[in-house]
Amino acid sequence: MSKEERKDRELRLREHEFEWRKRKHDIETERQARKDEEGAVRHKEEMKLREKELKGQFQKDAAERKRVESLAGQTRFKGEALRHSLPKMGNDTTEFHAYFRAVENLFTLCEVPSQLQSKLVVPMLNERSKNLSAKLSKERLDDYKQVRDYLLREFHLTAQQYRDKFWSATRQPDETYTLFGSRVKNFFLYYLDSRKVVSKDDVIDLFWQIGKANVER
Numbered sequence: 001m002s003k004e005e006r007k008d009r010e011l012r013l014r015e016h017e018f019e020w021r022k023r024k025h026d027i028e029t030e031r032q033a034r035k036d037e038e039g040a041v042r043h044k045e046e047m048k049l050r051e052k053e054l055k056g057q058f059q060k061d062a063a064e065r066k067r068v069e070s071l072a073g074q075t076r077f078k079g080e081a082l083r084h085s086l087p088k089m090g091n092d093t094t095e096f097h098a099y100f101r102a103v104e105n106l107f108t109l110c111e112v113p114s115q116l117q118s119k120l121v122v123p124m125l126n127e128r129s130k131n132l133s134a135k136l137s138k139e140r141l142d143d144y145k146q147v148r149d150y151l152l153r154e155f156h157l158t159a160q161q162y163r164d165k166f167w168s169a170t171r172q173p174d175e176t177y178t179l180f181g182s183r184v185k186n187f188f189l190y191y192l193d194s195r196k197v198v199s200k201d202d203v204i205d206l207f208w209q210i211g212k213a214n215v216e217r
Contacts, residue, residue: 082110082120089126094156094165098186100148117144125151162191 085106089099107117121144122133129151133141140146157165166187171180197203197211 053215082112083107085110086120086124088124091126091128093185094157094162094187094190096152096155097190098183100152107198114144115142118142118147122147129155155195157190159191159194162194166191 007184087099087102103121112120118141122130125133132151132154133147136147136150166184169187171177192203195206197206
């Protein structure tokens with residue numbers, strides 16, 4: 001092979017190498033550009049998703065803040081409306097059923113929402129009942145019915161105690177005959193309830209047992 005042929009061959013090889021390197025560079029550049037473009041698209045999608053999440057959280061927080069503010073406002077409004085009507089709980093445990101019944105009648109009359117009832121009645125409890133209710137979890141303390149049932153269980157009286165209250169009841173100086181009659185009636189009803197009386201036949205059986213016991217004495 002002559003000298004000129006070798007030079008020509010070397011030149012062609014260099015041209016091929018140059019073309020190969022250029023093509024490789026173009027491919028890598030295109031690949032990097034495509035990668036960058038995909039990354040930009042992915043970043044844009046992530047930003048949109050993050051923005052959507054933040055917007056959703058903001059709306060959720062705003063709704064919760066509005067609910068809390070509304071609940072606090074309703075509590076104040078209903079509290080003011082019932083301030084002179086809602087009675088304070090006395091210390092006589094035999095009156096607790098009647099107390100809660102009176103409270104519930106007021107709640108019905110004033111259309112107090114269930115989520116406000118506990119918040120309104122707890123401040124009106126006597127000190128012993130407040131101390132007992134403080135042992136409840138927040139979820140139970142926010143539920144009026146759970147607070148009521150818990151206290152009634154804690155202060156539960158026996159059938160004998162209700163019967164004694166019925167027989168020994170006397171009208172108070174500041175008590176009307178109607179209220180006195182209602183109080184005595186409640187003692188009797190609580191007595192029947194404590195004896196598991198639910199029907200007329202149960203009442204007959206109960207009085208038969210009482211009469212029989214008196215005869216045998």
